[in-house]
Amino acid sequence: MNETSVRLEREFPGGIRYGAEELEAIRRVVEAQSPFRYYGPQCRFEARQFEEDFARYLDSQPGHPWPSTSPFLVTASNSGTGALEVALDALGTGCGDEVLTQGFFWISTISSVVRSRAVPVLVDSDDTMNMDPVDLERKITDRTRIVLLVHMAGEAARIGPIMDVVRRANRDRLGRGLPVIRVLEDCAQMIGGHTIGAPGSVTPLGPETTYRVGAFGDVGIFSLQLNKNITSGEGGVIVTRDPALHRRIQAINDVGFIRDSRGTGNVEDGDEQTLCWGQGRRFTELQGALARVQLGRIDEILSSMRTIHRRLEKHLAGRPGITTRPHADGANGDSGGFLLIHLPQTAGDDEQRFALGRKVAAGLKEGGLLAFYCHDYEVHVYYNIPQLRTRLPIHPSGCPWGCERNLASREVSYGRGTLPRLDELFSRTVGIVIPSRATEEQEASMARVVDEVLSAAGIG
């Protein structure tokens, strides 16, 4: 039993800030009797305005005003899961393709690949618990079509080196007449964060410097579900710099056509890029109105989570046997919402490590913290997904693993042991959800709870 405990609200950083501005935004849409984004009695085009705002935000440098124009083209979608499916579809992913992805994610990352009828191939992590550029290079084959990396739990992947690997592979492929590999960034858990690298999967599209996540790959996706940094309840965002790809994304996100540019909201005649089968994933005006208000809150939310995160990190620094998840590049662009603590490497075999991890997580929870043990972190962990372990097909024909065009990828594995570095990290990592609002007293109690639980477990 801990001596200290703390009472924290369950953390939904955007949702718990809902207030007068969100109410006013919804009121405007209701009064206009126009909840559909393309037309209505007095449609206010909130969804479109959110897309324009998001494009400017994505191009802004942290701490600086948003530019008035942006190279990014944005499509709001009905969810992050929907955004992933639309993005993979627009990038042409399908039978015969391999999608290289990581083992720490949310089930949607992997389900979207399986539903595209491509085969997911797992890449091990580096110390960030995100995709390891070195293992990525080893896993690329001529069947690789997409690199789908996740900036997981608020921490950026080493995207600079990942983009270098992809550019190198694409130079070789262009020389051999193969289609280039495209990069899809899953930023659902890191909206607003930034890191360092050069964008562009074929040639660098800018200098190696700081960009917000989602700006590096061919496409980036985000989620606006309640449990994210900002929220419209449900919602997704798809970004690209490529105008032709953007038109295709818009058509797939809608009904297989894009809407006309004259503002009537009717579908336009399709062309080679846009005539396709749509997925019906439109964003509503209500979501648009809420998301616009929330986007204005994002910097404050990130800065409050980062401040608490940094102080706890500092508190733990130097405690023998303990390390915290490193920041990829020293840019301090993580979104701050999760602190991952690595327990000692010397904790014996798997069973001993599982027992220790569970004990520490249970102690933290008992002390009132929002905590989890990574190995048991449900469908954020590749080997905890029964559909993946058993290669559950999406169709009685056996697709994708049983599909003839995927036969060459039949041997890929998904059980524990597939990603040794990540498995080892999962087995000795506990996570704490960082509140975006805590009093000094609550923060001090959080630190005391961590100290007591680690001491009771004989650590440090």
Ligand SMILES: Cc1ncc(COP(=O)(O)O)c(C=O)c1O
């Ligand atoms: C990494 C990641 N990708 C995708 C999604 C899917 O987003 P949504 O819940 O909006 O469908 C989530 C949501 O939790 C996520 O964490």
